[in-house]
Amino acid sequence: MPSKLTSKKVKKTKSSGKSLFSERGPVMNGAEILVASLEREGVEYIFAYPGGCSMPLHQALTKSKKIRTILPRHEQGGGFAAEGYARVTGRAGVCMATSGPGATNLVTCIADAYMDSVPLVAITGQVPQEMIGRGAFQETDFFGITLPIVKHSYLVWDINDIPRIIKEAFHIAQSGRPGPVLIDIPKNIQNQTAQPVFPKSITLKGYNPVRRADEVALQEMLGLIATAKRPMIYCGGGVLSAEASAELREFAERTQIPVATTLMGIGCFPETHPLSLKWLGMHGTVYANNAVNEADLLLAIGVRFDDRVTGKVEKFCEHGTIVHIDIDNSEINKNKWVKLPILGDVKDALTRLNRALDRSGSKPLAKGYTRFPAWYRQIEKWKKEHPLRYQDTPDAIQPQHVIQLLCELTKGDAIIATGVGQHQMWAAQFYNFTKPRTLVTSAGLGSMGYGYPAAIGAKLGRPDKQVIDIDGDGSFLMNVQELATAHIDGIAPKVIILNNQHLGMVVQWEDRFYDSNRGHTFLGDPKDLTRIYPDYLGICKGFGVPAERVIHKKDLRAALQRMLDSKETYVLDVMTPYTEHVLPMIPSGKTYKDIITE
Amino acid sequence: MRHTISILVENKFGVLTRVAGMFSGRGFNIDTLNVGPTLDPEISRMTIVVRGDDKVLDQVNKQLDKLVNVISVEDFGDTEYVDRELVLLRVKADSKSRADIMQICDIFRTKIIDVQPKRLAIEITGSESKIDKFVALMEPFGITELTRTGKIALSRLK
Numbered sequence: 001m002p003s004k005l006t007s008k009k010v011k012k013t014k015s016s017g018k019s020l021f022s023e024r025g026p027v028m029n030g031a032e033i034l035v036a037s038l039e040r041e042g043v044e045y046i047f048a049y050p051g052g053c054s055m056p057l058h059q060a061l062t063k064s065k066k067i068r069t070i071l072p073r074h075e076q077g078g079g080f081a082a083e084g085y086a087r088v089t090g091r092a093g094v095c096m097a098t099s100g101p102g103a104t105n106l107v108t109c110i111a112d113a114y115m116d117s118v119p120l121v122a123i124t125g126q127v128p129q130e131m132i133g134r135g136a137f138q139e140t141d142f143f144g145i146t147l148p149i150v151k152h153s154y155l156v157w158d159i160n161d162i163p164r165i166i167k168e169a170f171h172i173a174q175s176g177r178p179g180p181v182l183i184d185i186p187k188n189i190q191n192q193t194a195q196p197v198f199p200k201s202i203t204l205k206g207y208n209p210v211r212r213a214d215e216v217a218l219q220e221m222l223g224l225i226a227t228a229k230r231p232m233i234y235c236g237g238g239v240l241s242a243e244a245s246a247e248l249r250e251f252a253e254r255t256q257i258p259v260a261t262t263l264m265g266i267g268c269f270p271e272t273h274p275l276s277l278k279w280l281g282m283h284g285t286v287y288a289n290n291a292v293n294e295a296d297l298l299l300a301i302g303v304r305f306d307d308r309v310t311g312k313v314e315k316f317c318e319h320g321t322i323v324h325i326d327i328d329n330s331e332i333n334k335n336k337w338v339k340l341p342i343l344g345d346v347k348d349a350l351t352r353l354n355r356a357l358d359r360s361g362s363k364p365l366a367k368g369y370t371r372f373p374a375w376y377r378q379i380e381k382w383k384k385e386h387p388l389r390y391q392d393t394p395d396a397i398q399p400q401h402v403i404q405l406l407c408e409l410t411k412g413d414a415i416i417a418t419g420v421g422q423h424q425m426w427a428a429q430f431y432n433f434t435k436p437r438t439l440v441t442s443a444g445l446g447s448m449g450y451g452y453p454a455a456i457g458a459k460l461g462r463p464d465k466q467v468i469d470i471d472g473d474g475s476f477l478m479n480v481q482e483l484a485t486a487h488i489d490g491i492a493p494k495v496i497i498l499n500n501q502h503l504g505m506v507v508q509w510e511d512r513f514y515d516s517n518r519g520h521t522f523l524g525d526p527k528d529l530t531r532i533y534p535d536y537l538g539i540c541k542g543f544g545v546p547a548e549r550v551i552h553k554k555d556l557r558a559a560l561q562r563m564l565d566s567k568e569t570y571v572l573d574v575m576t577p578y579t580e581h582v583l584p585m586i587p588s589g590k591t592y593k594d595i596i597t598e
Numbered sequence: 599m600r601h602t603i604s605i606l607v608e609n610k611f612g613v614l615t616r617v618a619g620m621f622s623g624r625g626f627n628i629d630t631l632n633v634g635p636t637l638d639p640e641i642s643r644m645t646i647v648v649r650g651d652d653k654v655l656d657q658v659n660k661q662l663d664k665l666v667n668v669i670s671v672e673d674f675g676d677t678e679y680v681d682r683e684l685v686l687l688r689v690k691a692d693s694k695s696r697a698d699i700m701q702i703c704d705i706f707r708t709k710i711i712d713v714q715p716k717r718l719a720i721e722i723t724g725s726e727s728k729i730d731k732f733v734a735l736m737e738p739f740g741i742t743e744l745t746r747t748g749k750i751a752l753s754r755l756k
Binding site: 143144147148151152153155157172204205206207328329330332333334 | 607608611612615616619620623653656657660661663664665666667668669670
């Protein structure tokens with residue numbers, strides 16, 4: 001394991017009597033120094049597509065015994081795979097590309113990681129220093145292009161800076177509110193030689209991610225809970241980033257407050273728990289949306305009041321008192337003004353709240369909640385009136401049914417990746433997530449094509465788990481080339497394509513808001529409507545990947561089982577009707593009262 | 599409402615673009631921006647005048663603080679501070695108008711830094727309102743060129 005390697009290195013350094021503050025390595029070239037620095041960060045995998053300006057880096061990687069280089073078939077696939085790895089492990093994913101087009105193909109991944117706060121280190125080759133700014137072959141100002149979508153970035157200008165920059169990059173990417181860090185490194189620096197000095201520690205004058213919640217504010221929050229009648233917890237990806245799921249559960253069980261997560265927060269609280277209302281937002285449950293909006297006290301933990309969650313933000317939880325705990329000061333009062341802002345690390349805040357609750361005698365209860373009886377009754381009523389539901393059919397396969405069946409067959413224990421669209425929402429609605437870091441989805445940016453490469457990265461991060469990409473035919477096609485990556489590298493994520501031959505979510509909006517006029521949302525062959533197009537079985541055959549198609553409901557269970565039993569990556573092409581809509585739905589910019597349920 | 603914000607930044611590659619890009623990317627308006635060295639060669643100071651309501655200002659400060667290269671953010675807001683701006687301008691001046699111009703210059707304690715047969719170059723420092731008044735008085739004579747540094751500021755409380 002990488003962590004062991006790192007700790008060994010530390011010991012060795014100490015025993016060999018070298019400086020406590022840094023470690024001097026043998027003379028190497030810049031590319032080798034960079035790889036050696038990555039090894040020191042415990043990097044296991046790098047998703048890297050070579051090109052002219054990153055060749056020295058690839059040469060150095062061939063000599064690494066600690067880092068396995070995975071060759072994606074498109075840089076975007078590599079970037080999403082690195083994100084998938086980061087999402088399931090919590091450690092930074094690493095991707096690499098050459099200058100120019102290689103780098104620009106990473107832009108979507110970097111933007112995606114920025115929106116979803118994913119620790120990502122992206123390394124790009126750059127043209128030699130003396131060529132920068134001259135319009136050299138495959139030159140782009142990648143530092144400039146990515147400025148608005150990175151947590152931080154570097155253009156390496158001196159070979160001696162490499163070890164420090166790598167150490168800083170991982171620290172910045174993984175601490176505080178995680179995010180993407182870019183390192184752009186000119187080719188001539190990769191080829192220069194120097195004796196590297198690997199720093200033990202770094203100091204960043206303008207970056208202090210350690211935030212401890214104010215004790216008085218935490219006490220005030222407990223005071224608000226003491227007088228609340230209809231309290232709700234609204235929690236998100238910040239809980240997962242802080243690895244605070246256990247603390248959150250304890251807090252909910254001690255206070256007996258019901259919990260709704262965001263899409264990003266799915267898995268941070270078990271959806272099978274009696275206090276769970278699953279998730280809220282545009283396609284969240286009616287009861288979660290009702291409860292959060294009608295709460296008299298809303299505890300917002302590790303969230304950012306995204307428009308897909310709040311709808312019309314001025315009306316969101318309009319009459320409730322809002323407490324917001326977050327590690328990123330700029331999220332506080334950004335989208336929604338709150339009564340009690342608490343700047344701090346979520347895990348630390350929840351731990352201290354739990355301790356205070358313990359002192360006041362609030363013990364955690366796994367069930368049998370009695371503290372807010374009228375509120376629980378109201379929520380139960382909403383749950384009964386508006387459960388997540390769909391109209392099942394005898395022969396045609398409804399997409400929701402596929403996901404329910406998958407949940408049953410995997411006992412809710414798989415890691416699910418998704419593309420973007422209807423299938424993504426159904427996967428989030430009908431799979432019951434009980435553990436943190438088990439849903440890998442592009443939530444903020446909504447990047448189609450995310451699912452399959454992210455599943456590849458997730459499978460590498462969690463080889464012990466069944467990893468399944470629930471995808472749409474549109475999304476899957478966008479990074480279909482990654483079948484080669486999985487096949488050749490022997491990585492075994494599974495794929496279910498919910499194939500309705502359409503861009504389902506856009507079709508749904510066309511049906512609701514554009515009189516069903518189809519604006520280029522049909523993905524099949526208009527010249528032959530009886531034909532399933534493209535032929536994913538044929539595509540998979542070309543890649544050497546086993547696949548099968550399911551059209552009838554009676555065949556589904558056995559087919560899913562065959563997919564799950566496969567030792568290698570496997571594609572199940574499930575034909576579903578395109579007429580199905582994701583419900584419930586709060587139209588964009590509306591409130592929970594405008595929710596559409598049929 | 600206009601606010602004067604003073605930030606210390608690490609003197610590193612791309613830091614100005616990063617700060618300026620944050621403003622444009624988040625839809626904030628910069629009135630003036632001044633960058634210069636401090637006593638520490640590794641640190642620069644930027645003085646930024648921003649237009650916006652309290653909500654915008656709150657976000658501007660937090661977003662600036664979030665940038666890794668930004669070491670500290672000081673929003674002068676309603677606190678006690680002094681600010682100055684330096685302006686160089688060239689104004690048309692012939693034998694008839696020169697005396698009038700020089701009299702106004704005296705009142706405003708400006709410096710005449712270049713004299714040509716038909717032009718005068720003037721240096722003025724001061725608060726924004728003083729400079730605005732002076733510029734307005736010069737306009738009838740015909741300003742041919744003008745360059746302003748933008749505001750720089752210091753807190754009185756330290």
